[in-house]
Amino acid sequence: MQIEPNADLSTLNTLALSGRARAFARAADAGDIDTALDFARAQGLAVLPWGGGSNIVVAGDVDALVLQVATRGRQLLSSTGDTVLLRIEAGENWHDLVRWTVEQGYSGLANLALIPGTVGAAPIQNIGAYGVELEPFVDAVHGRRIDSGEPIRLSARDCAFGYRDSIFKGELRDTVVITAVDLRLSASAAVECSYPGLAARLTEQGIARPAPRDVFDAVVAIRRARLPDPAKEPNAGSFFKNPLVSAGQAEVLQRTEPEMPSFAAGQGLVKIPAAWLIERCGWKGLVRDGVGVHPAHSLVLVNCGANIGERLLQLAADIRASVQARFAIDLEIEPRIYGAAT
Ligand code: FAD
Ligand code: NAP
Secondary structure (H helix, E strand, O other): OOEEEEEEOOOOOOOOOOOEEEEEEEEOOHHHHHHHHHHHHHHOOOEEEEOOOOOEEEOOOEEEEEEEEOOOOEEEEEEEOOEEEEEEEOOOEHHHHHHHHHHOOOEOHHHHOOOOOEOOOOOOOOOEEOOEEOHHHEEEEEEEEOOOOOEEEEEOOOOOOEOOEOHHHOOOOOOEEEEEEEEEEEOOOOOOOOOHHHHHHHHHOOOOOOOHHHHHHHHHHHHHHHOOOOOOOOEEEEOEOOOEEEHHHHHHHHHHOOOOOOEEEEOOEEEOOHHHHHHHOOOOOOEEOOEEEOOOOOOEEEEOOOOOHHHHHHHHHHHHHHHHHHHOOOOOEOOEEEOOOO
8 A cells, every 4th residue: 555645635525625635545455554544653643534535625735644445345244034234344335335235135225325435434424315314224333543553343322323423523533444334234124215305206106115226216316316416516415414403493483484494303403404594595506716506406515616625615604604694593514624724
């Protein structure tokens, strides 16, 4: 494995933002991960684990060893009845894994089709889409501690998964390189297809009792039609999390904004689609200084050629300020921000 100094990050993030890393290494196996961690420790360098760069804002040069985890492998650990326990190496492509599990007849992950990135990054924000999150399928997450190289194993409970959240964004932030994820999947698990857009598409197609393959195909088709392809319009998916507010605050807002959509989120909280708030503040489709808000999806910020992370973050700050001023709601940026501006 080569450790490249002063490495260009612009092709390693789906927003295509410019920036350089003090050093970069791509780990193809566990030995490479150990070598990279030893190197960083010897040089006194911070280590930033990296996957596909689809949830990262490069805001400038990154004073760290960027360690792209590119390890591959899918292993059957055990099989009981129609349930399997699989160990998936962190560098596996998430969507390829989902397709493979569907082809094998396992239920559950189909709703998470076409989410870009790697398996190792999936637990970081407990990826979710179309009414399903990663959490219920995780048996354990394996990794290495960045400071010591020691192996670490976390059960699903240890991971403290939440809405687009986990311990890896909190207590263990920047301290662990995830090397593998153990997933428990079943052929007989219920197919989840109550999410409105998904249910509508299946109904349109006359599919009353969808199999995992039907859900997979429907999610792929909806996403291809609805979400901008980062290869053509560089983006990081949803730029903000959907805010959770108290039921009381939602009720007050709905008195003046009766069309505001909201979804019960448990514990007296209500989820408001951030896209709606942003659109309502007039941002949809706006392009400024080479960055913009996608015309079809106001939760997606796009690099329209500026290639400068700070411009994107300035746009995000202005969007947040206007949503705060109009709705008294604080939008939280979803992707991690790395580089000089942090
Ligand atoms: P990266 O962007 O490389 O990294 C993201 C974070 O994870 C960073 O903090 C990084 O340090 C950390 N990380 C990465 N790999 C490791 C590792 N091995 N060990 C430790 N830390 C690691 N997300 C959803 O939840 N649902 C969606 O539906 C969804 N749709 C998207 C659609 C588009 C078009 C795009 C561009 C993004 C979308 N995302 C979605 C966001 C993103 O795809 C996910 O968060 C994904 O899991 C990121 O994977 P990655 O490998 O690209 O991670
Ligand atoms: P959408 O269907 O237009 O819905 C807008 C928002 O409303 C979604 O974000 C969703 O929250 C929420 N929502 C809709 N119906 C809901 C229900 N019945 N119960 C609870 N919440 C509901 O969303 P979209 O933008 O096209 O995205 C479709 C799915 O893909 C969503 O789940 C979204 O999270 C996911 N996605 C995520 C990213 C990312 O980068 N994180 C990017 C693209 C798509 P949730 O987001 O909580 O589901």
